Amino acid sequence: MADRRRINGPPGSTIPPVFEDDAGQPEIMNGKGRDRAPNTIRKMFLKTGVTPSASGSAYLEFEDSGKSGVSGLKLSCTVHGPRSLPRSSPFSPHIVLSAHIKYAPFATKQRRGYLRDPSERDLGTHLETALRGAIIADRWPKSGVDIIISIIEGDQDRETSKSQGDETWDMMNALSGCITVASAALADAGIDCVDTVAGGVAALVQDAGEDSTPRIVVDPIPSDHEKVLGACCIAYLPTRDEVTNLWFKGDLPASDAGLYTQLVENGMQASRNANRVLVECLGEATS
Amino acid sequence: MPLDTSTYSLALLRVDGRRWNELRRIHAQIRTQAAADGSSYLEMGHTKVMCVVTGPSEPGPRRGGAGGTGGGGGVGAGGQSKDAEVVVNIVIAGFSSVDRKRRGRGDKRTLEMQSTLANTLAATLHTHLFPHSQINISLHVLSQDGSLLAALINAATLACVDAGIPMTDYVTACTAGSTSTYAANDEGADPLLDLNHQEEQELPGLTVATLGDSDKVVALVCESRVQISRLEGMLAVGVDGCKQVREILDQVIKAQGQKMILDGTVDKGTGLNDMDLD
Amino acid sequence: MATATSSTGAPPPSLTFARPVFAKLSPHPYLLRTLSPDSPDQQPTRNNGRSPQQSRPIQINTSSLSQAHGSSLVRTGDTTVICGVRGELLPVTSIPQFRPHNGTLYDQDEDDEQRARKELRDYDLLVPNIELATGCAPQFLPGVPPTTLAQTLSTRVYSLLHGAGVVDGRGLRIWYTPENKKEEGDMDVKEEQEEEQKPEVVAYWVLYIDLLFVSFDGNPFDAAWAAVLAALRDTKLPVARWDPDREMVVCRKGGDKGLDIRGLPVACSAAVFLEKEHAEVGKGEGNRHWVLLDPDRSEEGLCKEVITVVVDCSEEETRVRSIEKQGGTVLGRELIRGFIGVAEGRWREVKEATGI
């Protein structure tokens, strides 16, 4: 059933272009390995107040590491509220936070539809969890705030990610970006938080080549590595040294817990770095 | 594949070996679900449904759109009305039919069944006793082989009885059909009782629900073409079938009642004296 | 300040507000006041400091997105819109009631172009969609179906794309010449061979044109259209060919070639601001009006009558591609003709920004 409220194009299904040299493609990208130190994240550009009519807004862009099929993440976030809840909704002693994340149709090589798919809704839930810990919710009873993030450009084309079966790794990168940009927008909207929360990703990766042993890197680009064994995305409050959201996925032997703790440690490290950028940006905005 | 009616005309036996006025095996039990106020499980042949009743209770917060799986088919304005609102919610499991098909939320047929059910029950339950409240009836279809609506109605009745919601009488339903298609316009077509999936596909049929062992019809759904002349016969058979179903359901409930008394979950006496415990 | 206070029935001096407060409290008198200065030597200005006939500077960046085949970002004042164009392949086999035309790869004549335009329409090869529900303004929150405004905008872009014939449909065809075996070819009679080697269209490119409003402050159509045009000019499709043994279209990396875009139609919108807010329309005389070029969000809220003119001055004679005028009776023939002149001015600005 086609969406009557949009222009749906030809009735016959269209196919995204298929390239002759697909076969070689993954090798090309695996060949070009990670060129950053394992404990440094990509450069990012953060700016608040991109949408004047919103109560708060921010734009985040990751440095574009000129690899094939890899492009910097581009996010724009708007915050509306605090505003009074609709008459229909029940009483709430706190501000009701609702996060909404949507990939733009042109954000990934596979064109996305306009309706949110489960993965996007899932991201939204993660983001809510991460932010709910940060904001001081009981200062706005009976009110609500909407946080809307549009992912203007994805981290790497879905084709690659799908083929590596590591779409979720990209999702983690996206989520960490969303957390950072959302917290910037919240600050821009002047909603009190206990601290600026920022996202960070750490992954246990296996590089190409037989002899390479698994190592832990922060802010991974999956296509840099032969295989991602596990990754975690962390929303972290540096001054309180607290984690508001932890999302781990992978395949770790339970035998050595060290691995897990290291991952988390690195994730926190990554978010600390992101936080520095965040604080800096907010400082500029206020000054 | 087309239903071979010739076998019927010869042996007067249907594809599953039943006679024209035979019900399929009905197995039912109530109080299957500890957490709910009332619950039931019912099999009509291979059609298996579960029903869970919660309430009468305070109407919950309106969930978005209330359409689709979220409490569709509401009757009565709930919160402000002085009758209880009957909210029916049918979940058709993906694995219920032979080839798995995903019923998206807001599936029209499901919605229609929801409202039919809600209306039927709202008419029979004494909703006026529970103003400003809501009776939630959620049904799960685990396996379907025809007569789905009938099965749902019967299951809902059982669950409501289990929940102790006062009602006029049992609402029992079953389907009736006719041995030959509309196209084959023969007058000699016999009516059939309790259609299975295959018969439902091939032959004209209707679902009828009656009140107790009276002949009062509380619901009648006919979605297929059939000569008006045949309709009366079908209806008669259907109503008769409902009576049989009622007997079975009544047994189930009585048995459960006895069990509960014997277990001592309720003490004999209070208003149960008239119930025969032989 | 002083003028502002006096305009609203001179409240006691104790109670004087800042200009923005007035602008919010009673927008219509406020705008009216700023538009009709006391002394003739003052120029009438709008709340946003522009003169009635002055439009916001437009700024166009292209190919900022790497995933899309073509992209653009257009900023006019506080209205920001991103456009991404993505090409996908539509094999003729999956087109219902496809009618192979008798054109060939080589004829570039007029009617072939007409045929191409018809194909664009019939097979729906251009798919523009405008997404407003990005929180780009308080009234556009996500989770709701596209508003009437969004749908209307999409339709207008769609109609204009086809009506103005911006995209040359011939660029979207993918040809294939079934070559037959040499030896057969030899024994074949010449013209028969030509018959078999006649190239045929096996697939079309479908252009998904998606527009995302990042920030919304009035006059969405002009910005959106500018973005669409810029993105289309920026679009480069990979070289595609039909592979008979795999029976699918495959593309080659590199050597992408751009689309053939016809002319540079530019949209220019204005809203009519009436002196008497709730005056009976039509009794035009005695009710002064101002034509506000490129209105922003607050002004759009105050105006009913709007006009959008799309002009193309690429050729020596100005061609009009579209006129859309609704919601009022102020703009008569003369005013509209005058406005077309204004649009020509706007055209030059946009041409400047497009950098061609």
Add this chain to the structure above:
Amino acid sequence: MTVTTAPEAALGVLPRADGSAKYSHAGYTVTASVNGPIEAQRRDEHPYEAHVDVIVRPAAGVGGTRERHLESILQSSLTQIVLVKNFPRSLVQIVLQVEDAPENDYVNTKLVQASLNFAIMPALFQTSVLALLSAGVPMRATATATAVAIVSRDGTKTSVVDPSPRDVEIARSVHVLAFTSHDELLLAESEGDFTVQEWNHVYETAKDVCCRPVPTKEGMEMILDDEHTNGPDLRHFLRSTMENKVASDLHWK
């Protein structure tokens, strides 16, 4: 269905609606129902004005983006002629059902397209005006609309009033104009490729069709010998339709 057929209209065709009209012209047949002024939902309630709500239902299938656009155009135009100030916080609802559209063997009508169908606009517009009249909704003016296409046949450009779909398809530009009974330009929609002069000419043609001075009783003959001018005389048509309606309603007197 040829273009030259005179318009036909019937008023009050729907018994339950406050007002209704059935109008057919240039191959299009549209039925409209008007209800109002009625209570408005708080969503589209305006403190000073009545909200005019227009719903367009296509001949086949359900409405899409195109219908939304048509609705918004009609809505903004009709709001101008209805005396909305008289009914604050209320709603005037106009439902337009397209019953018949000219069959076209050239354009494949199978797939519903989003592009705006200009030829249908006058029919929709005219029907809603008639329906408003029959509903007795106070209006400050009546209005008439027509469509004009500029078709270049063998080199020479000719303007066609009420173009057939085929004309629209081959036309270089298509225009829809609506005028109030005060001869004001109420609505102007044009698409295609044209010059200011062409538009000027279109304006003249349309105005002639829409705003020919209503003939007085003795002017009747004048109309009759006026046949050579192209297109029907819509304003006169509108007036006579209403007169007939009134006459038939009052025949018992």
Add this chain to the structure above:
Amino acid sequence: MTSSQQVLLSPAELSYLHSSLSLTPPIRPDGRSPTQYRPLSAETGILPGTNGSARICFADGTEAIVGVKAEVEKTKRKWDDDAVYTENSHNDDEEQQQDGRGEASNGNGNSDWVELTVEIPGYRDDDPSTVFLAQMLSEALLADGGFIKKLRINRRFHWKLYLDILLISPPLSYPLPLLSLTTHLALLATRLPRLKSEGDEDPFFDDDWAAAPYLYSRNPTTKRIAERPPVTLLVMAVGGNIIFDPSKEELAVADVALAVSIGDATTSQRSQGEDDRMDVDSGNSGGRNLKLLSIRTVDPPSRLTPPGVANAANSAYGHAQVVNTGANQKMPEARQTESEAVEGVWKPPRGGAKAIVMGALVQKVLVRGGVADEVLDALEGVDTS
């Protein structure tokens, strides 16, 4: 809001609950020990129409049914994947990747071989909480690559597995543990028709259901199940205590709640090769070597509970200052009163949790002979054949 159907508890109740759970040992409302699960009754193979099904009733009456249905699906491949499939590429690992790449061109990967839907009565299937549950469960399944491999028939075909998870009872408690366990059993009971065809020809199957092998192969000799589907455990921390399988009320006062998915890494060849040792292992539950598949933070509803008002701050007691009213919250002293905790007055937790605490939760799950082992043992008790 995931996990939180609006909890209807007063601040007083909450604070009582919180303090009693913070005791050592904690006192749970239903008298369970911190690590104890709700007693449950389970049965499998209840739906003949499915490839595998299970039903679990928790003692508190919550009940779930899971049905698994499998269909043969043509593996979408890239045009030149014959080139990709070299003979030596039968090492499973690579094969995985190439399967993936094969589909890459058509834009869907292995994850599409499993479709998991969750039905919670009264919730739309696109409700955030429902989506969150579905994602969490499928995530755990897909995390161990071994599972997807089982679905492979040959190069050109694979099984498409549909898991339909129905919550029958009204959602009294956060249904995650229930659904996870039920899914686990259903998968254990799942069997796919025996493949008769060889190689890459179109598959045809043995229609004898008895001969159908289990998706999770049993060890021929010991009839024990070599490897098991993942299990997702819900664990929360309150005060200094770690509490498993919390009820709705307990969750309402949680400081932090995690959903931890673990898998059983007992490899198949080990089960064949070293039965004896396995049997030994089966004696002590420590034998199983677990693996950590996924962790998710479950948003604790405690953040959405109404705060209590301390007497000191209660204007009804003649004290001027009222906590959390707009008047004074911008003032530092108001902040201070906000942040300071009064004994016996409920304050919804603010901020996050220390990483150490989370680590402790995870450890508690994974440690040998820990809760994960217990749960898996308990599930082994269920007859799934």
